[in-house]
Amino acid sequence: MTDDRAAAVELEHLEVAYGGAVALRDLSLRIAEGETVALLGPSGSGKSTALKAIAGFEPVSAGSIRLAGRDVTALPPAKRGIGIVVQSYALFPHMRVGDNVAFGLAARRVPRRERTERVAAALAMVGMSDFADRYPGQLSGGQQQRVAIARALAPRPRVLLLDEPLSALDARLRESMLEELQALRSELPDIAMLYVTHDQSEALALADRIGIMRDGALVDLGAAEELYTRPPSAFTATFLGGANILEATVAASGSSSECVELLLGDDRLAGRSASRRAVGERVLVSVRPHAIALAAPGAEGAIPAVIESAVWRGSAHHVRARLSGGAAVTVVAPLTADRPHAGDAVSLLIRREDVHLLEEKPSAARPAAAAEPAEAAA
Numbered sequence: 001m002t003d004d005r006a007a008a009v010e011l012e013h014l015e016v017a018y019g020g021a022v023a024l025r026d027l028s029l030r031i032a033e034g035e036t037v038a039l040l041g042p043s044g045s046g047k048s049t050a051l052k053a054i055a056g057f058e059p060v061s062a063g064s065i066r067l068a069g070r071d072v073t074a075l076p077p078a079k080r081g082i083g084i085v086v087q088s089y090a091l092f093p094h095m096r097v098g099d100n101v102a103f104g105l106a107a108r109r110v111p112r113r114e115r116t117e118r119v120a121a122a123l124a125m126v127g128m129s130d131f132a133d134r135y136p137g138q139l140s141g142g143q144q145q146r147v148a149i150a151r152a153l154a155p156r157p158r159v160l161l162l163d164e165p166l167s168a169l170d171a172r173l174r175e176s177m178l179e180e181l182q183a184l185r186s187e188l189p190d191i192a193m194l195y196v197t198h199d200q201s202e203a204l205a206l207a208d209r210i211g212i213m214r215d216g217a218l219v220d221l222g223a224a225e226e227l228y229t230r231p232p233s234a235f236t237a238t239f240l241g242g243a244n245i246l247e248a249t250v251a252a253s254g255s256s257s258e259c260v261e262l263l264l265g266d267d268r269l270a271g272r273s274a275s276r277r278a279v280g281e282r283v284l285v286s287v288r289p290h291a292i293a294l295a296a297p298g299a300e301g302a303i304p305a306v307i308e309s310a311v312w313r314g315s316a317h318h319v320r321a322r323l324s325g326g327a328a329v330t331v332v333a334p335l336t337a338d339r340p341h342a343g344d345a346v347s348l349l350i351r352r353e354d355v356h357l358l359e360e361k362p363s364a365a366r367p368a369a370a371a372e373p374a375e376a377a378a
């Protein structure tokens with residue numbers, strides 16, 4: 001994807017090693033002015049390491065970092081013009097809120113009057129104007145994180161780095177802070193943001209583009225909606241939204257490459273593909289758990305299956321069903337009069353538009369199984 005806006009961040013072949021162990025490998029990424037990119041990945045995948053390298057807290061063992069066209073690879077953190085917000089707030093406990101926010105300005109020798117104005121503006125932006133005289137210990141977690149954001153914004157950085165800023169907050173507060181961050185995003189149209197998280201819903205809510213990290217590498221990168229609806233790989237499909245990954249054989253491929261007929265064992269399934277597929281080709285398909293509907297056995301055009309387990313999870317039933325060919329799928333079924341039970345024979349209704357052929361090829365090692373992260377698409 002091309003972006004006409006000027007580059008705020010340009011990372012080229014970035015590598016970071018701790019001792020001899022490479023924690024971040026060959027990361028190349030461009031973030032435009034005004035763009036928000038989320039780095040999403042499991043624990044230990046290198047997200048924080050990438051952020052620390054950009055901020056200047058970790059030296060890089062290879063590659064370069066340019067901010068607004070300037071090579072900052074060898075510059076200390078304070079000279080990079082970056083704002084940073086981390087999970088643990090990192091406020092100075094002995095300083096009042098106002099002084100915490102002013103801290104970076106004093107270090108930059110901003111004149112006193114301008115400092116006062118900027119602190120007031122930054123606190124207003126995060127709804128904390130009335131708390132300037134309090135100490136951090138007198139604030140809730142959410143309030144402290146707002147102050148941390150104000151402190152990062154007061155020096156007017158061109159780039160704001162956020163490392164799991166909401167993960168220390170409880171679920172309800174996280175939700176409202178997410179809305180506030182969205183509002184802040186539109187108040188700061190020129191700032192580039194890099195948002196590190198392992199929470200897919202935060203990434204989807206805030207980011208223009210999402211980069212998926214795995215084992216120290218960026219494995220997929222794309223517009224948030226594109227990556228969610230057409231994930232290129234099984235890992236991304238599973239990590240971003242939860243997905244059943246099934247191995248199938250192409251039975252027929254229409255004149256439009258979009259429409260593909262598949263064989264899943266002896267069962268037929270219609271799907272969509274971004275590229276043309278050959279008859280007989282083995283492919284991987286991704287189907288979201290909530291895109292599968294349960295119907296009575298024998299339903300026309302449906303796939304027969306037997307329920308292995310069914311767990312009621314409040315707003316939906318989480319069902320595990322086994323197909324006759326041996327594959328298992330997870331179904332997130334809305335509450336209906338018929339509660340699903342283990343042992344029930346059912347039919348699975350799956351619409352063509354919900355069956356997405358991955359670009360990734362099946363490997364011999366991959367089991368034909370369903371995968372669903374803990375918070376998948378419920």
Ligand SMILES: Nc1ncnc2c1ncn2[C@@H]1O[C@H](COP(=O)(O)OP(=O)(O)OP(=O)(O)O)[C@@H](O)[C@H]1O
Nearest residue numbers: 018019023041042043044045046047048049050198
């Ligand atoms: N200071 C360090 N010294 C040695 N190894 C480190 C250090 N910091 C991180 N690592 C290792 O580097 C790898 C990447 O860690 P990193 O913190 O970047 O992952 P992450 O994706 O941010 O994970 P999390 O979501 O748990 O914060 C991990 O294997 C981690 O153990």
